[in-house]
Amino acid sequence: MNTTNLYQELIELHKLTEMHEELEGGFFTVVRHYQAGIVHRPERIRQALREQDPERVAMESHSLKSVCRQVGLQNMGNLAAQLEAMSATGSLQDVEPLVEQLIASSVVASQELTRYCHDMGASRPFQDKEGVNEP
Amino acid sequence: MAHILVVDDDESFRLYLITLLRQAGHTVLEASNGETGLELFASHPVELIITDIFMPKMDGIDLLAALHAHRPNVKVIAISGGYKAMNSRLTLEMAKSFGAMDIITKPFQAGTVLQKVTRALQSSDVEPTKE
Numbered sequence: 001m002n003t004t005n006l007y008q009e010l011i012e013l014h015k016l017t018e019m020h021e022e023l024e025g026g027f028f029t030v031v032r033h034y035q036a037g038i039v040h041r042p043e044r045i046r047q048a049l050r051e052q053d054p055e056r057v058a059m060e061s062h063s064l065k066s067v068c069r070q071v072g073l074q075n076m077g078n079l080a081a082q083l084e085a086m087s088a089t090g091s092l093q094d095v096e097p098l099v100e101q102l103i104a105s106s107v108v109a110s111q112e113l114t115r116y117c118h119d120m121g122a123s124r125p126f127q128d129k130e131g132v133n134e135p
Numbered sequence: 136m137a138h139i140l141v142v143d144d145d146e147s148f149r150l151y152l153i154t155l156l157r158q159a160g161h162t163v164l165e166a167s168n169g170e171t172g173l174e175l176f177a178s179h180p181v182e183l184i185i186t187d188i189f190m191p192k193m194d195g196i197d198l199l200a201a202l203h204a205h206r207p208n209v210k211v212i213a214i215s216g217g218y219k220a221m222n223s224r225l226t227l228e229m230a231k232s233f234g235a236m237d238i239i240t241k242p243f244q245a246g247t248v249l250q251k252v253t254r255a256l257q258s259s260d261v262e263p264t265k266e
Binding site for chain 1: 144145150154241249
């Protein structure tokens with residue numbers, strides 16, 4: 001499987017292109033923050049699920065949905081929206097597979113955002129071996 | 136160029152808006168919730184507020200109500216992606232009914248934000264909260 005251009009399939013690139021054109025030099029810093037949210041929010045959702053806190057699951061899913069859609073990760077945003085709707089009922093029954101799917105998606109999404117930004121000329125690495133640090 | 140207050144609990148969106156607005160030449164203050172936003176509004180010259188709706192502590196609707204109690208003609212643009220059963224359109228229409236002069240749906244385009252900011256600032260005389 002050729003993954004060189006996976007981000008072209010995963011990300012609606014026109015959203016990042018428009019952001020890049022508008023922000024110019026500030027683009028990579030802003031994308032790093034979005035990327036951090038994409039990596040860390042699914043972990044917070046998992047933690048809220050462990051603590052059986054549907055309100056926190058809904059709020060974190062809501063934030064993740066917006067973050068993903070802003071940088072063109074439409075499918076991951078849709079997963080987060082689905083989780084937000086499910087947890088908004090007050091029940092966390094059956095949400096665990098969706099949370100795990102979001103965590104798996106976030107790893108790939110983060111890698112592809114990194115790849116995209118390197119291709120666009122980012123001057124320093126986005127990820128270290130531990131993953132994305134909170135900016 | 137204007138003094139603008141950005142209120143959003145999500146750091147990514149705050150940073151995006153702040154970077155965009157500063158590049159356009161505006162002076163920008165930031166808050167991560169309505170309570171802090173209200174404090175900044177009361178203590179700084181602010182001509183326009185851009186606020187998210189769903190936030191912890193004080194949400195955007197409560198902030199709108201408090202701002203209008205403080206200064207009825209305050210200029211506010213509400214921003215949201217919707218939450219739970221409230222889709223973004225419903226949420227933002229509610230914000231308008233609480234006095235927001237314009238609305239922006241997440242995800243947004245930078246050009247749309249800048250257009251709406253310009254229009255809001257030009258809509259009538261600006262009255263900063265504090266000189």
